[in-house]
Amino acid sequence: MLTVAQARDAILTRIDRLGTERVSLLDAPGRVAAEQIHATRQQPPWDNSAMDGYALRAEDVALATDGHPVQLEVLEDLMAGVMATRTVQQGQASRIMTGAPMPPGANAVIRVELTRSRSRDHVEVLEPVPVGNDIRSAGEDQQVGDRLLEPGKLIRAAEVGVIASAPRSFIRVYRVPTVAIVATGDELVEPDEVPHPGQIVNTNAYALAAMVKEAGGHPIILPIARDTREALEEVFQAAAAADAILSSGGVSVGEHDFVKEVLEQLGVQMGFWKVKMTPGKPLAFGHWGRVPVFGLPGNPVSSMVSFELFVRPALLKMSGRTRIFRRMFRATLAETVQKRPGMPHFLRVTLREVEGRWVASSTGAQGSGVLRSMSRADALAVGEEALTRIEAGTELWVMPLDDQWGMTDIRPV
Numbered sequence: 001m002l003t004v005a006q007a008r009d010a011i012l013t014r015i016d017r018l019g020t021e022r023v024s025l026l027d028a029p030g031r032v033a034a035e036q037i038h039a040t041r042q043q044p045p046w047d048n049s050a051m052d053g054y055a056l057r058a059e060d061v062a063l064a065t066d067g068h069p070v071q072l073e074v075l076e077d078l079m080a081g082v083m084a085t086r087t088v089q090q091g092q093a094s095r096i097m098t099g100a101p102m103p104p105g106a107n108a109v110i111r112v113e114l115t116r117s118r119s120r121d122h123v124e125v126l127e128p129v130p131v132g133n134d135i136r137s138a139g140e141d142q143q144v145g146d147r148l149l150e151p152g153k154l155i156r157a158a159e160v161g162v163i164a165s166a167p168r169s170f171i172r173v174y175r176v177p178t179v180a181i182v183a184t185g186d187e188l189v190e191p192d193e194v195p196h197p198g199q200i201v202n203t204n205a206y207a208l209a210a211m212v213k214e215a216g217g218h219p220i221i222l223p224i225a226r227d228t229r230e231a232l233e234e235v236f237q238a239a240a241a242a243d244a245i246l247s248s249g250g251v252s253v254g255e256h257d258f259v260k261e262v263l264e265q266l267g268v269q270m271g272f273w274k275v276k277m278t279p280g281k282p283l284a285f286g287h288w289g290r291v292p293v294f295g296l297p298g299n300p301v302s303s304m305v306s307f308e309l310f311v312r313p314a315l316l317k318m319s320g321r322t323r324i325f326r327r328m329f330r331a332t333l334a335e336t337v338q339k340r341p342g343m344p345h346f347l348r349v350t351l352r353e354v355e356g357r358w359v360a361s362s363t364g365a366q367g368s369g370v371l372r373s374m375s376r377a378d379a380l381a382v383g384e385e386a387l388t389r390i391e392a393g394t395e396l397w398v399m400p401l402d403d404q405w406g407m408t409d410i411r412p413v
Helices: 004-012 156-163 201-214 229-239 259-265 300-320 374-377
Strands: 020-024 053-056 069-076 092-096 107-113 122-125 147-149 170-172 178-183 217-219 244-248 269-272 282-290 291-296 330-332 345-354 357-362 378-381 395-400
Touching: 004 269, 004 282, 004 300, 053 069, 053 122, 092 122, 107 122, 122 291, 147 156, 156 357, 178 201, 178 229, 201 244, 201 300, 229 244, 229 259, 244 300, 259 282, 259 374, 291 330, 300 345, 330 378, 345 374, 345 395, 357 378, 357 395
Parallel strands: 069 092, 178 217, 178 244, 244 291, 330 357
Antiparallel strands: 020 170, 053 092, 053 107, 069 122, 269 282, 282 291, 330 395, 345 357, 345 378, 378 395
8 A cells, every 4th residue: 555655656757737828918827837938128118217206417406405405497297108308407307207207318316205395397406316316227127038937937916917018918828627526426416406315415526626726727527427337437438538537436445336447447547546544545546548537535524635635736737836735834733632553644623823833723523524624624734654642732744725824814013
């Protein structure tokens, strides 16, 4: 039986980036660049003002003070997008707005609040300013030919702005995977159906679809596959067009657990079907041509934990990401917890910060069918396989289950 690390590595070595596609800038955030972007013009195109104020010659106001201001003649008003029509000469200035091109002859800008007695034709300057004051130089952001974006870069809002400045309105990115989700079991009904005795709601398909979306993929929930070889074969054939396939249930050793058998009959090359962990031991993985196939356990917690550890990194890698793992850190267990020996146990825990240290508390019952334990959980805490009892105060590695743990509700200083 493979360890968690061995199973993860076996999966990721078989996962490749998908192809590329061209998307608009508004569809680019969260995607990974698949091309290099170069600047085709300098940015900014000309020297411009960084403040609202007056463009002047620094040497004309070198002796200006509040008690002895320097009076300058105002030539014209310069708004953003308007080029100057007059040259600033000795004793002169132009009223200028932020972003407006600097007029010829001026070598500094003084902020409006450092002036007084402002009229249409004259202004008094109260302080000296150095040459270059509050001027954004032409090309200080980018020069023609500068590399603005490299392939493999995750595109955020700042990158969108940089691409637009290139100027470009489209960019080639790696595709994100379309993921077919197959829930199996005679006992399953859809959420809007009334379960009969012995039936349960198909929660796994919807939870997995949500996890696929959180990982940036496009989920497709297929009809429930009943526990017959014929029904399973039909649904898996429909799933074959996707970039990845997730099945839930039917991978254990029960009399009607046909998933592994049917997949092999369809030509799926199975890599493994058990992992040394709890919850989530009955995990199958294989390849159907280019398509990775994950056979996840039917118990909802087992299915979600298996997704976090194995499927999520694979989908991120398919999307072109390189940072594909949750960042883990140490936390102190708040209470004593029992566990099975011989298996690493992924405990569902809440997290809180106490005097600069993280404290992890169990979400309660840890059975693989207790879905609310995942809903309450902030993280998975890793209990070592050799232990049968984890004492309160033990430090464990924890893996947050979402990105909010990089955020805080504490207002900044």
